[in-house]
Amino acid sequence: MPREGTFLIKQKAFIKVYLLSQIEKGRSYGLQLQDDLYAAFRSFGLEPNHSEIYRSLHELTEEGYLTRRKVRKEGAKYQEIAVYTIKDPEKAKAYKAQAKMDLERGVGLLQKALHDNFW
Amino acid sequence: MPREGTFLIKQKAFIKVYLLSQIEKGRSYGLQLQDDLYAAFRSFGLEPNHSEIYRSLHELTEEGYLTRRKVRKEGAKYQEIAVYTIKDPEKAKAYKAQAKMDLERGVGLLQKALHDNFW
DNA sequence: GTATGAACACACTGTTCATAA
């Protein structure tokens, strides 16, 4: 569950929602997921570093949302990657439902500030 | 200038915009400004503590946006308060213009997340 | 060079403590 203190959603919770969604769609490992995020938010200048992605994946795993397994990736050179899959779809759904509320609340908060301070 | 790393606007920058606006309207001291904020955001459950307000006022003063003077407040009991006024209206205007962009960017970011993750 | 992970360091913010009238 996100639930971020009282101000806006934290970057990590924001990232976690994307990770869950992308993994639901079949995306699977760290740097690949980072590339997805970069592509999605390039226009916003948002480029969370790889450590933030890994931390998020680790937490989602510890918290029971994801399953992690090590796989040898075929290519020009064999490379070992950590592949993630959804462990508990219902739990993931609940996480996202909470995140949706947090995102909507954030939109409301920012729009109110725009309304109150910029006539 | 706000300019908050790369994710969303920080709470302190968010508060600073309100402080500038309220002081422009004639509001003047710490706890009074905190009351204004509480009233505005009660429905969002947002209640920044007094230290955050004071920190913001101190920074705005150090950065040249506000002027601070100590005044004896008349009432049931005399009380010394720190009264703030706008020092440089043009500079304040520039701060708010930057904050406006940050707020709008935040709305865009959150709405994109809602769009991308919640079909 | 790609991929993963941990360690370190700093910035943001909430809680507590201190002082004054």
Place this chain on the structure above:
DNA sequence: TTATGAACAGTGTGTTCATAC
């Protein structure tokens, strides 16, 4: 009690370092 301010502490996140292929 109202008002102000500083000190302290926890957390979030960016940077760096380490390891493996």
